[in-house]
Amino acid sequence: MPFSLPHLSWTEVKRDLVASVVVFLVALPLCMGIAVASGAPPAAGIITGIVGGLVVGCLAGSPLQVSGPAAGLTVIVWELIHEHGMERLAIVIMLAGIIQIKWAWLQLGQWFRAVSPSVIHGMLAGIGVLIFASQFHVMIDDTPKGSGLDNLLTLPSAVWKGLVADDATPMNHHLAARIGVLTITGLVAWNLMARGPLLALPAVLVGVSIATGTTLVLGLDINHVKVRDDLLSVIHLPTSAQFAHMLDTSMLAEALALAAIASVETLLSATAVDQLHRGPRTRYNRELFAQGVGNVLCGLLGALPVTGVIVRSAANVQAGARTRASTVCHGLWLLLFVAFLPFILRSIPTASLGAVLVFTGYKLVNPQAIRDLARHGRDEVLIYMGTLVTIVTTNLLTGVLVGIGLTVAKLIYTTQNxxxxxxxxxxxxxxxxxxxxxxxxxxxxxxxxxxxxxxxxxxxxxxxxxxxxxxxxxxxxxxxxxxxxxxxxxxxxxxxxxxxxxxxxxxxxxxxxxxxxxxx
The missing domain is CATH 3.30.750.24 (STAS domain)
Known part of the structure; x- marks a missing residue:
């Protein structure tokens, strides 16, 4: 699949450069926050962002879509790390990438769009609830619990820790909670008040910057992001013993699930991006191939899985991007920043990144989706709720399968009407x-x-x-x-x-x- 940049005027080049900086500023805190939420080192998320820009960006079938670690995969990645560790996660991600490449070769790209909106919204809402519940604990410098239900059930105690200075605990949970609330307040306030050229400055960056500056000025004793000076030290190539796990049927099943969910999220995001601009339309099989190559490389580097991400993609379009050069350059800025300015990352409080993900989880739930689905009948709302509740009480894959099963049941009922x-x-x-x-x-x-x-x-x-x-x-x-x-x-x-x-x-x-x- 050849890659070439069209002839660009200087005006278009400037637009792409400006857009790439905007996307970089949006992606940097999200890459680290999603990695922390997944139970992985923050640098693993940044490596995925770099691969998403430099590799997937060059090959992508959706030129303006930006790829990187996605909140939608946080739950399934956390479960894989919890059960198998980072080493076997790398094998699962590589297998998922190979599966995506095979699907692209079989021209299956369009079929991943054939998923009921009720299941998609239910999946996003379920992920949102789980992210909110787990990252609320991170926002107060506490440790997420063993499952989504445990995180939900312990929210009242987490709120209490955040409100009260308890000398019986070694951590300053109340201080971390205030930094988290400050992050969300800054983020929301910027979204409401920014006008004109200031809109180009991402709200996520503003919120994290305010929280980081406050932490440094007051000298607060709370957790900070841990990033090594040498990015290469985070990369661990799989060993021959790890490659042997590629024939493990349980690993293949998990890779298949990861590939399916990542592909659905990517291609639905690409469809949404097409509605935001008038440029070239998405070539779905090429996009699926690019994502597969990206995931094979992320697996080899020990990073997180890569998908197309609508938040970064929308920021890219709104910032005036015209070609894939913006996406590629954003990956370059991530690489240069981590290579030469890692000390800035270490000044960011973990509570601030947790707060960004708490706000992201809240946005994913999106109550407006329930009202939209209700206009098409109560059965659509039931599919939505069934998917959401199953994801929260069991796991992401089971929830999606239940949602698809309910959709098929509705279809059977309709066809025998x-x-x-x-x-x-x-x-x-x-x-x-x-x-x-x-x-x-x-x-x-x-x-x-x-x-x-x-x-x-x-x-x-x-x-x-x-x-x-x-x-x-x-x-x-x-x-x-x-x-x-x-x-x-x-x-x-x-x-x-x-x-x-x-x-x-x-x-x-x-x-x-x-x-x-x-x-x-």
Missing amino acids: LNSYYAHDRDGRFALHLEGVATFVSLPKLASSLEMIPPHADVVIRTESLVHIDHACLNLLENWRTLHETTGGHVSIDWDQLRQQSDHRSPTAGRREPARDQAA
Whole structure:
């Protein structure tokens, strides 16, 4: 997949450079915050951001989409690190990348967009709840608990620690909590008050900068980000023993789940980015290939998985980016910053990064999505709630599978929505009225309705209110008509109308029914 930059004017080059700086300022605190939330070293998130810019940015099928570590994968990555450690996580990420490359080769990119909005919103809300609950503990310099439910159930005690100076504990939880609240206050205030050129300065950066400056001026004794001077020291290439785990079926299953969720998040983000600009549209299979290459490299480097991220991508478009040069340069700025200014990162309080993720989790829940889904029926809200609750009480993969299962159940219910009732027409004939949708799923219901018709009856089957009928039901009607007429009965059906309601031709499509067999 060749890569080339179009011919750019100096004005366009300046726009891309300015946009890349804006995206860099947005990405830097998020890369570290997501790494901390995932239970990984902050530098691991930054390495993923660098790969997302320099590698994925060059290959991407969505030129203005920015890739890096995503909040949407925080929960599943935390679970993988908790169960297997960073070493085996690297193998899972590599396998996920290989799977994505294979999917791109099979031209499956478009299919990852075929997920119900109810499941997507439910997944994001479930992730938001889990991020909020776990990062609230980080925001007070405490340790997240073992599960999402534990984090939720211990929120009251975390609030108490944040409000009260307790001499019985070795950590200054109340001081960290105030820095966290200050971060969120600065972030929200900047979003509300920034005007004109100031809008180019990211609110996340403003909030973290205010909190960091306050911590340094007051000399507060709270936790700070731990980043080594040598970025290469964080990189641990997998050993031959680790590569042996690539044949472990449990690892393959986890890689498949990670690849699927990362691909859905990436390609839905790319679709959203397409709606924000008028430039080239996304080439989904190329984007999927780029993400796969990025994840193989992230696995090799011991970083976090990479996905397309809508927050950074939207900032990129709003800052005036025109080409992929902006995305690539943002990765370069991340690399240079970590290489030459790591001491600045070490001055950032961990509570401030936790607060950024608390605010991110709150935004992901998005109550407006429930109101939007409710306009399409209560079943959409039930799918949303089922996905959300299952993710919070079990895990991300189970929650998504439950959401998809509920969607399939709704589809099955809809496709078997066949209603039937009996009446007598104006000629005194026995009439069976069929309404709704008749598919193979409806065969038992249709067969029961036909069996209730008395032998020898002169019957007309009315299908004016039938929306659709498939070949299986057409076949059943034909076989039943043949059987009924052998007993001396008579059947009238408008076969021409049935053919218009089906994608398949009926068994009698090759001949026209006699006039006596046309429904009155």
